[in-house]
Amino acid sequence: MKTIFQASGISKHYGTTCALRDANLVLKAGQIHALMGENGAGKSTFVKILVGAIRPDSGALVLDGQPVVFGSVRDALKQGVVPVYQHSTLFTRLTVLENLSAFGLGSAQRSWARNNCLDRQQATEVLSLVGLDVSLDSLVDELSLGERQLLEIARGVGRRCSVLILDEPTAALGAREANRLHQALQVLCAKRTAILYISHKIDDIKRMADAVTILRDGLTVVNAAARDDISAAQIVQHMLGQTFEPQALCVSTRGEVVLEARDIRLTPTAQPLSLCVHQGEVLGIVGVAGSGALRLGEVLAGAASGHGGTVSLNATSEVVNDRQSAMRAGIGYVPSDRHADGLFLGLSALQNASASVLRGFSSWGVLRLREEAGPFDALIAQFNLNPPRLDLDAAYYSGGNQQKLLFLRNLVLPNLQVLVVLEPTRGVDVGARESIHQALRALACRGIAIIVVSSDLLEVNTLCHQLLVVASHQVAGRMMADAQTDAVLSMMAGAC
Amino acid sequence: MTTLIKQHPAIALGSRIGVIAVPLLVFFLCVLFVPRFLSVDNLQNVLRVGSILLIAACGQTGILIVGGIDFSMGSAVALLSVVTVILAPELGVALAFTGGICVAVLVGLCNGLLIAYLKLPAFLVTLGMLLVLHGLASLLSGGMPLDAAPSPGFLWLGSGHVAGIPVPIILALLAVLSLHGLLRYTLVGRSWYLVGTNFNAALNAGLPARRMVLLAYIVAGLFCALAGAILTSRVGSGQPNLYPDLAFATIAVCAISGIPLNGGRGSAVQVVCGTLIIAMLNNAVVLLNLTSAWQQLLMALVIGAAVVLPQLSNVRRRCVHLLRGNAQ
Structure with missing residues (x-):
């Protein structure tokens, strides 16, 4: 040739x-x-x-x-x-x-x-x-x-x-x-x-x-x-540069219902959908691009509003309207487009990671800057953040490490109950993907409910207990995670 | 893609030193080439004139950091001066100034509400406000400057001294220190940087992004009010054309000090340096007996240089590329 x-x-x-x-x-x-x-x-x-x-x-x-x-x-x-x-x-x-x-x-x-x-x-x-x-x-x-x-x-x-x-x-x-x-x-x-x-x-x-x-x-x-x-x-x-062994399935146990969504319509004409997530449960939402799966994730996190319906937290019966109320209620969020919707490029990694917990290290509106980095010391090592420091501009980090920064931001939330992650490993290399998956499993074991929206079937299959398939902005099916991949694929393609 | 290649830390440090080096350079040039520049009286004059600009620029900086812009400052100070002079005979000097200051803060509040919550473009809102306020000030004053009843109290803000230091300089110092504290050490300041860097991300991180934008305009209103009060006291009258291009002067200060217009960056140190450069140059031009036309041209040149120099390598590369492209 x-x-x-x-x-x-x-x-x-x-x-x-x-x-x-x-x-x-x-x-x-x-x-x-x-x-x-x-x-x-x-x-x-x-x-x-x-x-x-x-x-x-x-x-x-x-x-x-x-x-x-x-x-x-x-x-x-x-x-x-x-x-x-x-x-x-x-x-x-x-x-x-x-x-x-x-x-x-x-x-x-x-x-x-x-x-x-x-x-x-x-x-x-x-x-x-x-x-x-x-x-x-x-x-x-x-x-x-x-x-x-x-x-x-x-x-x-x-x-x-x-x-x-x-x-x-x-x-x-x-x-x-x-x-x-x-x-x-x-x-x-x-x-x-x-x-x-x-x-x-x-x-x-x-x-x-x-x-x-x-x-x-x-x-x-x-x-x-x-x-x-x-x-x-x-x-x-x-x-x-090393052998890579896929981790076993999540072993966390299901607790009480944490988050409940009722009668949410993703488009004005779509059938309403309801779902609930339990403590320690990992719920996977899958759908092809444009199916509304991402949109559903955004609605659950309070980052977008659906057409009618409510998202509420069980413990406090607090209703989620926007990200601010969702954050107060303990819903963490990792958006799918990290550059446009997640990161503050040009500010330091630390400022990126601490953006959601500013109140945690301030009194009367004054920041106690010495305490800002404290919670992250252990997490940096646990996540293999590379470079392992937070004083650099977030733009210096590679895609996978930027994604880790977004996770750090949510992991330090004091009352984290639900974590909604959209496409957690899109454009991320195998190593970072594994650290992110491990972190999600660890969170589930701590009793936190996790909602993973992904178009990567392998990912949801290794991570999730339950799958919700979305097609044409409606629920096309619900199943346990070890269901046949072919069945899921046909459902995803189904109503399209 | 474009964000992946960032300034090398060494360059960032270099530009940080540059921020302080440039006003020093201007200072030494003025000392060398401008007669009568280096005298206590003249330097005090530079600072006194600069202090008003500095206080207003502090407000503009906060707004630029959240990614906004304010063109309405010139009219806000004019309305403040007219209101103050009208109120002075009836309410007394102190209350009159308070009333005037409230007006300017209210202007900031209006700007902020329209921009943060109605999501109107800052450019148009504040430009419209510039015209509306100028109209109001002209209506209230009948289009003519109103002289204030001469009283030492009225003139104290602009020409008084405390411990031998002019009051405007003290107030400017306080303004800069409070801006520095606000930006570096408070939740609000930190939020401004986050909101200005990426508004969507700030919303998604659960920050009250809109409230923070509103707050930036209110704080700017406060700074602008302080500048306007000093200015009113200095001229001892209420004028609908008090300092029409104040907003543009503050934007020029920010441009010279390297604060970008797209938000997320800027510091109190930068504002001080930018103001000093402009204040010294203005003073030098007067001492050199240049006409105001020359003064404006020189200012344009300096601002142009401030905008182009940090980008010099980029500009050169583009020029080379253009020339080569034409030759082919």
Whole structure:
């Protein structure tokens, strides 16, 4: 197979830390190459170098046999290296067609020199190439997350694209949408595009990738191993640098009912749903993207309001209206989008972790700053927070460690009774995932009720006692956790 | 994605030193090149003039930290002065000033309620307030400055001395210290940083985010009232055009001191340094006998430099890229 894009000897330092050391990568036409590694292993840095967002300290890029130096992402785009990011960069208030042609504006030619509007014929072709079946005139707002991801890829391949770089493309997608995406990638492969696929999902990698490269602490520990030469267990082992053993199921026992939700409607027309959670119980709420599962989690935590219905705590019969009252009642919350809704980037990790318990270390409105860090000392070690200190800007931490900060914020709540966590391990590496799961189990054993909303069936199956399946904003089924995965999948897909 | 690469700690420390270094540099330049700058009388004058700006800028800082902005300060102090002068003959000086101060705090309350609870954009609310209050002040005064009945009590805030130190300077010092304490050591101050950094996250963390925004505008109203009272006492009259561009001057102070407009950052030390730079430059321009046109141009230059310099490497990279792009 022909080599399209090659990076050799790439190194990058930030201050005294070495983010990437002598990394090599060979992308071949029609091949899907997986890039894996824990958060903080250097994947992001590597990708940013490949797409021209940052310059390496040393090393060279070769595209189609020609050495290239990218001054900017635009430079890279011009030459056919197209990144598609985990966080959507679409214009949600514009139509599909407008989004497709807006990207054209950034392309090689001066914008006034030619007619930029992609004609409808071309646009339709591009959409069908990635298997996206939506009207050109529908607003991006109306598309599901999976459709948006496909549109984003369509926007990338609508131009001259010889190398496609996908960052966690299935992180936000349900199983069905992920399948659709994979089919689209197969089509692109057949058209001899080289694809770099960055993901934490080992299943995806085993199914899709032709070759696997694994980074750890900035070093390349596996370089382009063929898919069949490396097992899933080996991948995990290489990423972590140690063997990884899945934990046994939660052993906590169920107590009294803590939280009760009655007659909640997620949309004005949906059937009302009710549920209750017991002490020490882990309730899993699963549903594909756009099914309303996340919305239900937000309503239970008081972060969003449903259409009618009440959420109340049994002990105090307190009704939850917003996050403030929920917090008083002892409902902790970890939102699904940690950057937009959870973290205070630019403030220190300590300020992030203590945000919910300011009153706990203040008297008459004056903070006792000496006491602020106290409760966290033990938790940092328990969670393997890396770096193990709280005085750094929260933006310095990798995704998994940022997620841990959000957990720390809730773990120190004095009257924590219920913890609602949405997508607790989305975009998080295997190591962090395990610490987070352990912490959830430990909490359940302490008698705290936990509600996990996730699109990751493996996760809910290992964590939860009970499952609630949501489809089309309604309850599609309830079952015990060790139910057949296929049954759950069909329910999730059911009413969609 | 963009937030992942942050300032290196060493650079952050450098910029912290820079905050204090720049006013020192300006000071030495003025000492070297501006005749009669270095005298006790003149320096005291710099501080006295700067104190009013400093107090108002303290209020603006709180608002900028929660991610808002206040354009209405200029009219608020004008309305305060007119109300105070009208009330003075009937209620006595002390009560008249109290009444005036209440008016300015009320303005802050209105701004805060409209912005925090009705979720209107701060830019428009305070710009509208600027016009409304100016109209009110003009109506009340008949469009003309009203002279206050001369009394030593009325002039004390602006021109009095305590232990040989001018009262405005003492009040400015108190204002800065209380802002510093508020921001660093109180629940409210901490909440302001959290709310200004990420409003949604603050809500989700269970903070009373809207109340905190409201509080920032009320506190700004208080600072603004103090500045207005001193100003009224200094000029000894109620004027609908007392200090029309006060709000813009405070925003300039914040820009020079490196407080970003998108919230979450800012400190009392920064405000002091920013105010000192502007106060010294204003004084130097007067001493050098430059016209007010030059004065404004110089100010624009300084603010421009303050905004561009911290971004210098970015700006240079973009320029290089633009030029290279054109050459291709």
